[in-house]
Amino acid sequence: MPQNYVPIFIFIAIILILLPLTLLAAKLVRPENPSKTKLMPYECGIDPVSDSRGRYTVRYYIIAILFVVFDVETIFLFPWAVKFKALGLFGFVEILIFLAILIAGYVWVWKKGALEWV
């Protein structure tokens, strides 16, 4: 029933019209009086020491990669969950094998210390 998806687009369209409209309305009434100091990035009242868009520590990216791995595998579980009763024991064993692989990877990641923060 693809018709059921249509309201999503109406919804998004309405938001995308309404929000800029309100912003525009705000623009009409609000003061606009920028100065150099006001436009400085906030660094507790001190001029920033260094540019903040440098390379950042790798740990956050490790988390991102782990997320991709685990989340994709989670998605594979959804069809099984929906058809759980129909698939019965066969599906259960099958998914256990699948999860075993996942858990093995998880244990390996844990042992490697990728889940330790510092």
Added chain:
Amino acid sequence: MPEETKPPSQSSPPGEVKPATEKPAATPATPAAKPAAPAKPAAPAPTPWDSPMIAKLKRSYGSGIEPLTYLGQHYMIVDRSLIPEILQVLRNEEQFDYCVDITAVHYPQREKQFDVIWVLYSFPRNERIRVKTLTKDGESLPSSIPLWAAANWLEREVYDMFGIKFDGHPDLKRILLPEGWKGYPLRKDYGILQQDNEWVQINLGIESGQ
């Protein structure tokens, strides 16, 4: 950050403080030399202090130290040249393991203008003493950071306020006043309303801070 402040003015001799542009409202308490003791007959005066520790120190350093007691508080006036050794001995042998304070007093009339004072405390002995030495303007003292890590900021403050340098201090720069400030405020020739107007004008963009 360093960019916004002027380079430190350590090149100019500490004695040449820029005269105050404003008239000092209250003239600093002029110390008439080391003023004579008040006329009261019963005025307490420091008395010599004796203890086993002092006896030991006296044996090794002789007349270089002058131990005194005043109002029940012990202190010793130590010759400038003996300071490194005495502090070392007090810290390592006599168990004065806690450096309470380092400070200075300025006597502009004297030839040796500064009293530098270490207030020391010993946890094992529960005893507090002061070590005092006289030093000339421009002379530096050894840093006691290797003995007490606490000396770090305390020495910086003495430097900031009096301009007394400490050799071997890893980071001797101003601590309470901004970097690049001229003059040492706790010297007696620095008026109470005096300030580094030049610094204020350059860094704050105002005529005067007063």
Added chain:
Amino acid sequence: MHDLIQYVQSYLDPNVKVTPGAAGNMFWAFVYIMLVFLGLSVAVIAMNWLERKILAHMQVRLGPMRVGPHGLLQPIADALKLLLKEDLIPAGADSFVFWFAPFIVVLAAFCVFVVVPFGPQHAITDMNIGILFMLGVSSLSVLGVVMAGWASNSHYPLIGALRSSAQMVSYEIAMGLAVISAILMTSLNATGTGTLSMIGIVEAQKAQGEWFIFKFFPLGLIAFFIFAVAMVAETNRAPFDLAEAESELTAGFHTEYSGFRWSLFFLGEYTAMIAVSSIAVTLWLGGWLRPFPNLLNSPTWDTLFSYVPGATFLFLAAICFYNVARMPKHPYFRIQTMGLGAFGAALALIGLILFIPVVSVRVQDIFWFTAKVAGFQYLYIWYRGTFPRYRFDQLMHLGWKVLLPLGLGVLILTAGVGLLQIKS
């Protein structure tokens, strides 16, 4: 036109079950979109006021008292203030990304409501992948947060953004696992197939006669608990509000935002709170079902429960009137007293309308759903008043080393128990 009238008529007839969002039912979709916008705006304003009041009373103070009776108009005054406030884009910022980031946050939070069923016939649309859509859309907001932090070109927002991205992403997995165990429960009915449709999930709970939180006790409860923790982390609320930890990062990812643009983040945050609570209510707490659907299912009980919405509003009105009576009898307070009286009268009127059987049959589903979501909102406020803030590594530890294994375990156990039930 004829069709339209027919749809309206068919909808008003309680005996005809028209699935919302079914082909040609665009009219009702549109009506519900408008209702959702209106409802959410009111809910966010109410949340704002309630959060301040409830927190204030937890902290032995009064909270807003000046604007309107008991500060009722404070959120509106604040909204006006934000509208009239200067809105700056920092000099080094990437202005398009900076401009666009709050939209994504708001969009992600709002879009969840496309599939939220407020009742069997009260929903914008019903999709066969409803829950997947919800999970997907709600996690989009992390994009907005990262964009906001990166575009600001400032240290604190950057750290805030990176923190919140890692955090939201980490709890996503535990959340997904908890959801899967609920989906698994839906398949344990007579037809033998589960569903991802939000309406279908509630219908399954109705058919099985128990809310999933109580199913396979305590497995359902644990899954719900995992979801409940993860959803607080997902919405960046205390005690997981590290992305905007004001004592560390001043304001986190939205430090550089001001004025109306900032208020969009605020709107997004509160909407997201309501959104994830709606998911939790739908999955575990029986959605629109009234309490004890299986135990007390005689018509008498049905009638009695249908009076609860009206009674609740009358009770709220009574509180208002009580406070009117307590107001100081001084000319200074006259307008405030009258305002509070009018508010109470409005509530009483709504309550009385809700006693009309035709209305109450239609509306009680929405009432129960809203009441459950409101319970979650209270929990959110309560957490904020009680808990200190987690540190980042502890948060990661909790997400990856506690909730993830717990989620996997619960999933496997639920499957096992479910299998035993099928066999027997």
Added chain:
Amino acid sequence: MPDPTSLSPLDLDTPDKTFLDANELIINMGPQHPATHGVLRVILRLDGEKVLGLECVIGYLHRGVEKIGENRTYAMFNPYVDRMDYVAAVSNGLGYCEAVEKLLAIEAPPRAQHVRVILTELNRLTSHQLWLGTHALDIGAITPLFYTFRDREEILKIFEKYCGARLTTHAFRIGGLQYETYSGFEREVKNFLAFFRPKIDEYEELLTTNRIWLERTRGIGKISAEDCIALGVTGPVLRASGVKWDLRKAQPYANYKNFDFEIPIGENGDTYDRYIVRMAEMRQSVRIIEQAVDALPEGPIMAKVPKVIKPPVGEVYHSIEAPKGELGYFIVSDGSTQPYRVRVRPPSFVNLQALDTMCRGQLVADVIAVIGTLDIVLGEVDR
């Protein structure tokens, strides 16, 4: 003892590369930051969120208190000391008055001593309450702040009734007290103690066994007793590291030797122990106040002090146990009406030095916790 070379400055102009070419991040925390308890600027050098080192920049609140002291008479300088540690103004005043009294070789009469102890201990309670509220707020628990402020209010009311001021009280004079206690003073103090005892339990109930609180404070900002002594750290921070040292016992001043109380100590020297120690100190303060009120003697409240205070030539160092640690006054007299030199040894200033040692290798969030647990007041750090 901390390695002296580790005290060298951070090279702030050239961020290093760390693991996988990531940049070190140099961040200013303060002076305008919600959790630095005033205008403290901490320059953090971060690898991700891990603190590689930090440097404190202070002096934003420098008012030259010591210079002012040289230009005021002894009595005129008395109110100025209240403005240093403004949350424990009474303690500052006690230290200053006692130092000058020592220089004059006089002693305040017993009744004045008792009232001084009562007010000073009440002030210790307010200081610790403020610490608890803000410390908990820094760690994210917003509610204790309001509870502690609610109860602190009761103490401030007593101060206000006694001397007309709530925060910078100027409660004591050189030689004793200016004001006799108001009628009902004892009763009100006792009522307060009865009111306050269960409140300490209430604070503890909120935090002591709270899991998140434990995780956020246990093992955080550890400092050993040796490091504490080397760095000159005093007060509850030192005691939490296991050193049973309190000037009220070690070198009793006022008439603390007449009161029965204990020195609570910790074991690990972490943030949690400091929390526990301060909580226990509050209970001990309540004990001291109770004894002092019960044994409040009758008699004069002012010693024989000359109209014009002119101490003989000489110098004296006197220190007391302020809520934050050892507060010392070094006063040099040249026989005139104005001190020749007043040196204040502020506990916060020296304690703050330990921040770097305590924070290295921990996370940004812990820096906040440690600043909170050091309990600094910038008015005192900068003077």
